[in-house]
Amino acid sequence: MNRTITFNELRKIKDSLPSGSMHRIADELNMSVETVRNFFGGHNFKTGKSVGIHLEPGPDGGLVMLDDTTVLDKAIDILREVEKEEMQEA
Template sequence: MERKMTFNELRKIKDSLPDGSIKKMAQEFDVTEETVRNYFGGANYTNGAAVGIHMEPGPNGGIVLIDDTKILDRAKQIIEAEAV
């Protein structure tokens, strides 16, 4: 499922993740930690893969179009579980 959001919204989700979440998601999705970081706007393609996000310039850091939301959805689940 495709989703649009601002880059700032995407970074806020990443910044809200508890310690160890990037590693946990990397293990769950069988990707490198850098690949998960790239999903949230990182750009380390030496140690991580491209992840199907497309950025367009604009306000609030620009618009991000996410092709596959499974990492985003999992990140939101982790954040919600921490809030309980």
């Protein structure tokens, strides 16, 4: 599924993920950690693959057009898990 979000929104999601999430996403989706990092704006294409993101300059860091939201969906699932755990602890 295609989706468009701002670069700053994408970075906020990445920065909100708990430690180890890049490895968890990579393991669960059977891809390299560098490929997951590339999804969130990294540029390591020697060990990671391109992930179908397209950047357009603009406000709020510009727009990011995602060809496939699988990595983003997994990251959002992790954030929901963390939120649920925090609510149960309160």
